[in-house]
Amino acid sequence: MLPDCHLPETWRAKMVERIPSSTKDQRQEWICKADYNLFKLRSNEVRFDLGTDGGSGGMSDNQWSALMRGDSAATRSPSSYRLQEKVKELFGFTYTIPVHRGRAAKHALVQALLNEESIVPGNAFFDTTRANIESQKAIAIDCAIEGAFDIYYQHPFKGNVNLPELEKILQGSGSNVPMIMVSITCDKTGGQPVSMHNLREVKRLAKMFNVPVILDSARFAENAWFIQKNESEYSSQSIPDIVQEMYHHADGMVMSGKTDGLVNAGGFFATNNKDLFDRVGKYANLFCGLAGRDMEALTVGLGEVTQQEYLDDRIRQIHRFGMRLMAANVPIQQPIGGHAIVIDASLFLPLVPREEYVAKTLAVELYVEAGIRGAGMETVIGGGNPITGINRNRSNAKDFLYLAIPRQAYTNDQLSFVANALIQIFERRFTITRGLYVVHEDAILRYLTIQLKKADGKSIA
């Protein structure tokens, strides 16, 4: 069921930040200096930053007030107990380890659980999750459902785990599987939700093989919203009740508070398993920590993000933006997901050879056209381990341009501007025939440091 796209935002600005303007000539120069990698641009060279929705949202007046209550004690501060109580109330987990960002929780978790023999299945791994798993020389296997990366395939829960594939892995290598990790919502497939039914079945299979299920929870509240709208037995349940049940099917969670914690910094690991808590804590103590004030803002954010009015407003904004693009036939992932619009760049720019990084090419076009930062990624489907070399070839990859929408930051008018810029490029898509080639790339999290050059003038590979 689609939200009513005609309603306005349900928040008003209390503080403003001026958006830097620039000319096309300046942007051409800046992107060339940044090696055609949008992640290497300075943020003041960007007008609308849709490179990530993590940590770039606006906080509420209540969160800013809570910051002032933050305690600066090094350990066991009242702020940490308040966060712990909120996590218990919302997710049902007793043990919480606060961290400065989601990937820190993942890093401590993989150090505690994985070794070189380990195989970790999940729906589709977010980049930092995959990189953390692979940093232990373990293998991350995407078990997305058939059609999850086909933008025109219609399924209300395109983030679901492919249960037969998961079962096959557990049967074949169960003893090497130290955990199953499910990303809710599934960022890689475009903020696509996982159904309660699927979470229940994943837990049932995991129990048969005695493997813990960890939810990568960056967008848990948006996921709950989709369960409420699209799984009929949950239509009259409140978001907090749905969240409780989602986590009833899990043994632990890693959380980036920068997304559905509505904060600029922070995250946590949580579980009811004391042994797991102790093992993860041992590593987390080496490099993690969160200031009391950030814990306070996160505690309030976790409450606000589960409010119906907030979520209706949030999803409505993404839908309004996506519907605008769909009306112009821009090829976007459907159904529209929870936090981002994902464009199939090879359908958008059909004349650019696939070897020439079509998604990054489109990202550069959009930046030069209007100063918008998106994230052009090649989504490797079904694995991709830079150490073992498995699935490094791009033949089964999808070229997706992600436009992630920060929470409570941009207005519908600003997103209309973004949509117009994209539509303009779409209308002249047949004039864009060449892309980019790689000059340098790192094995892990390569999108952050990759160096590219324009391929025009170079003969086609």
Ligand SMILES: Cc1ncc(COP(=O)(O)O)c(C=O)c1O
């Ligand atoms: C599933 C998932 N996990 C984690 C993160 C990032 O978390 P952090 O930046 O806090 O490490 C994101 C960010 O967008 C995400 O989508």
